[in-house]
Amino acid sequence: MPRPDEYRVSVTKDYLVFASAHFITFAGHRCEGLHGHNYRAHVTVEGELNTESWFVFDFVELKRIMRRLCDQIDHLVLLPMESPRGFNDPWLHLAAPLLGQADLLVLLGKKPDFVVRFAQAPAVTAGCRVIQVDADAASLRAGAALGIVADPAAVADQLASAARGQAWGHRAWGDEVMRARATVPAPWAEARRSARTPIHPLRVCAALQPHLDRGAILVADGGEFGQWVQAGLEAETRLINGPAGSIGSAIPMAVAAKLRHPDRPVIAALGDGTFGFHAFELDTAARYRLPVVTVIGNDARWNAEHQLQIQHYGAGRTVGCELAPSRYDQLAAALGGHGEHVERAEDLDPALDRALRAGIPAIVNVTIEGLPAPTYTAGPAH
Ligand SMILES: Cc1ncc(C[n+]2csc(CCOP(=O)(O)OP(=O)(O)O)c2C)c(N)n1
């Protein structure tokens, strides 16, 4: 509330609008909103009356500033950041527990938030210094040893080229981290080859890996299957669901990736529950003839939630996370796409080949075993 000697001016206009969220952009700067959101800006300025002009704030200037701000943020695509799990990113494999030994942490465009456990003890050593590079000065944490306001990508390039000119005598810890990163639990090798039914998530990874090696882009999303996919695949280009772990954006992300890289195959791997969030984006992909391949790890469950319930309430007390073992491949066919249904490991390779060759959006619906996500610190992985 303004004080009695303060005044308030409020502005909103039809043109003070901007749109953001999921977009497809085409040649000629045309934009199509998928299910993006349109926002109307409303600003209120409170202050004393200027006794010369009898203005609180020049109305015309206020509208001009607002217009500029709206134009700046209009049509920005909101894409999730790596990585929802931060220190817990399953791709780190056995390196995750070693990160806590670091004596220097460089955060490039990353806020010291929950995904890096606030860069504080006990997640990092008590004496660990933090250097934070961020384009936004307001994001710099007061306690950082050094805060730099700059484009993080440019700083990363500068650091890398400066580092190339240095002789590094102390590689042991770095090598240890790299080795741990490249090390997966021993039972994984067998799981990747396994012919068992329902199919092990790592067996799905084994079938996908050669396509990624040949340049396919990976989109990984959702639940326990999403964690397995992130852990079990090496992709040169990988998009995963955002820092908060919000699920469901895989197909829109895959559509965007295909538009950006029309010559590269795009594979979205996601759980059945996750598919349910924005399954109809397949229709968008079909209408725009974008042949993305969606691989659904179908365990007929919201397994991530199911596992949490087991952990917290016990195995006999799970509720409300069951799904039907639906034939999502048939949904693809109904929308003008290509569908494959796979129940046996030996059928994975030919089904993926057909899906990738189909030239239209495809769904590969794979009946998988609903396993808990991989863990590395608490005993052997599943
Ligand atoms: C938007 C959103 N809603 C709900 C959740 C909570 N959530 C996380 S994983 C999950 C279930 C995912 O199920 P599925 O995709 O089938 O993967 P599974 O765990 O079965 O492998 C849910 C509901 C979330 N992270 N984001």
Ligand SMILES: [Mg+2]
């Ligand atoms: Mg599931």
